[in-house]
Amino acid sequence: MPVVIVRDLKKIYGSGETEITALSNAHVTVEKGQLVALLGPSGSGKTTLLTGIGLVNEPTGGYIEIAGTTVYDNGWADIDLAAFRRKNIGFIFQHHNLLPFLSAYDNVNLMLHINGIKGKGASDKIKETLDYLELGHRMHHFPYMLSGGENQRVAIARAVISDPEIILADEPTAALDTERGLKVMSMLKKIAREKNTGVIVVTHDKRMIDGFDFIYSLKDGAIV
Amino acid sequence: MNLAFKDILHNKLRFIMTSFGLGLLLTVVMAMSGIYAGLVFEAGVLVETLNADLWVVQKDTFGPFADATKISEIYGSVLGSIKGVREYNMVSFQTLQAAIGANKKRLTVVGLKKEPQGFSKRIISGNYIKSSHYEIVADISLGLKLGEFIRIGYDDFKVVGLTGGVVNSSGEAVVFMALQDAQKIQFQKNNEAVRNDKAQLKSSLNVNESSRSDRAKLEKIYNNRIVNAIILSTEKGWKESVLNSIKRWNYFGVFTTEEQIDILTKNVIEKPKKQLGLFKMILLIAATAIVMLIIYTLTQDKTKDIATLKLIGTPVYMIVGLILNQAIAMGLIGYATAFTIIYNTHHLFPRRVKIMAEDMVSLFFIVFAMCVLASLLGIKKALNTDINQALGG
Numbered sequence: 001m002p003v004v005i006v007r008d009l010k011k012i013y014g015s016g017e018t019e020i021t022a023l024s025n026a027h028v029t030v031e032k033g034q035l036v037a038l039l040g041p042s043g044s045g046k047t048t049l050l051t052g053i054g055l056v057n058e059p060t061g062g063y064i065e066i067a068g069t070t071v072y073d074n075g076w077a078d079i080d081l082a083a084f085r086r087k088n089i090g091f092i093f094q095h096h097n098l099l100p101f102l103s104a105y106d107n108v109n110l111m112l113h114i115n116g117i118k119g120k121g122a123s124d125k126i127k128e129t130l131d132y133l134e135l136g137h138r139m140h141h142f143p144y145m146l147s148g149g150e151n152q153r154v155a156i157a158r159a160v161i162s163d164p165e166i167i168l169a170d171e172p173t174a175a176l177d178t179e180r181g182l183k184v185m186s187m188l189k190k191i192a193r194e195k196n197t198g199v200i201v202v203t204h205d206k207r208m209i210d211g212f213d214f215i216y217s218l219k220d221g222a223i224v
Numbered sequence: 225m226n227l228a229f230k231d232i233l234h235n236k237l238r239f240i241m242t243s244f245g246l247g248l249l250l251t252v253v254m255a256m257s258g259i260y261a262g263l264v265f266e267a268g269v270l271v272e273t274l275n276a277d278l279w280v281v282q283k284d285t286f287g288p289f290a291d292a293t294k295i296s297e298i299y300g301s302v303l304g305s306i307k308g309v310r311e312y313n314m315v316s317f318q319t320l321q322a323a324i325g326a327n328k329k330r331l332t333v334v335g336l337k338k339e340p341q342g343f344s345k346r347i348i349s350g351n352y353i354k355s356s357h358y359e360i361v362a363d364i365s366l367g368l369k370l371g372e373f374i375r376i377g378y379d380d381f382k383v384v385g386l387t388g389g390v391v392n393s394s395g396e397a398v399v400f401m402a403l404q405d406a407q408k409i410q411f412q413k414n415n416e417a418v419r420n421d422k423a424q425l426k427s428s429l430n431v432n433e434s435s436r437s438d439r440a441k442l443e444k445i446y447n448n449r450i451v452n453a454i455i456l457s458t459e460k461g462w463k464e465s466v467l468n469s470i471k472r473w474n475y476f477g478v479f480t481t482e483e484q485i486d487i488l489t490k491n492v493i494e495k496p497k498k499q500l501g502l503f504k505m506i507l508l509i510a511a512t513a514i515v516m517l518i519i520y521t522l523t524q525d526k527t528k529d530i531a532t533l534k535l536i537g538t539p540v541y542m543i544v545g546l547i548l549n550q551a552i553a554m555g556l557i558g559y560a561t562a563f564t565i566i567y568n569t570h571h572l573f574p575r576r577v578k579i580m581a582e583d584m585v586s587l588f589f590i591v592f593a594m595c596v597l598a599s600l601l602g603i604k605k606a607l608n609t610d611i612n613q614a615l616g617g
Binding site: 047051054056057082083084085086087089091093094097099100101102106109110111113114142158170 | 225227230231233234235528529532533534535536537538539542611612614615
């Protein structure tokens, strides 16, 4: 069952002589439990596509459906985009983007907190998730005390803790060495399979393409 | 989860040092309020200590705290006999310099015909003057001890009582003594001056030296003593009536105690009040600008964090709270620091710094409002942060 359906998605910046087409007629379908890559060089439109699916930047036209809800149909649907993101989409960034003043535990807890999940249930779930990502022993450490790979796994924990329908990862291995990058990718695959979540990864890192279920290759704003 | 609190805990030292700096600035603001309250208190304390209802002074003057006013003491009994007057007292004031220990200090000598009602509550040690001569009640700020002698004029006076905080409007200690002693000091002349004065009086009045009655008249005129004011205590409900009676006579100026305090505060502390008020306002504006700059800088440092918070769907109130709570926490820590400093050091100031509860409460709310105002720029910056800043390197 598709968790993400993208049809004829377009993004045009500027107008007239300064008009630039960043994305044209993109079609993407992601099934539950699937690990999908958006592959392409810089400027190919992969991040534009990702930010469209992530309800961050408004496309110029097309259609986006996430978890059965039409979120964009030639214009944003009449929904609270921030609330929808909070509930249905998990984000992983190139540089973990953990809050430096929160411990690993609190960074993960933040996601539950903003979704209104508190108390012992929340605490158990955080511990379970951090254990699942082999970080149980580091949960009270702050980002500056953790390695790049560990921080990225905390960021993955933050993205998955509220059981989103999809996870969007923007170059999650770009700042890691091959060994740590592969570990992160294997974690994402494990999450997609075991939690039945659709995972979309933007990457230009060809070292990481082996484990994907499907690869959308982009060039000059079009899927090729 | 309070993000502001977590951020503060994580950056404890930086936050505490910043708040301490703000606290030092607020200490100056509190000191300004305290100095002003001290000026008001000191301006009125002597008038209040004398505990009169009405002040009768020389016609067309504003009383001893504003003008050189003189009134003959013979009017005391006349004024005391007005219906509704319970008691009258006569007062003289003069400011002079006296040697206290190795130092010379300025003090105000107040001569009193009798002990004012309620004076005992001002005495913190010893008692009021019991002998008719050469005893004083001095303020403790002079550093004198009971039983100690000090020389004022040509005489030595024994300290029989100590008051706590009875000073004039310039903050100089007040010494109370018998009216006759004070008059003696006030009009003290050497023998040559006495002879000259008498000769001048004799010639101007055309006194016949051989006439006994003329000589007696001359002595009476010469010894007619003057005071600076006659103060009256009235029966309950009679103040207005007595005041109007004296005004109708047209011989004297007459003021209520409240009017005397008003004259004092208007004449003596009006300018310092404006000066301190303006200085206080400048400091508060400076403090607001500083907090605003600090909060804005802290917000700017967190641009990527705020973009991430917005991207993951953090409600706006949590992002606003992150900035607002920090500004308020900074203000509260600063306020607490300032209060602690001023509370423990106000007695070290050379002049009275009076900590007034209402000043402290109003400053608390001003600081609170100042922090809210200061955080607005940071909040605006946070709300305008582009989510896209969370993406990319």
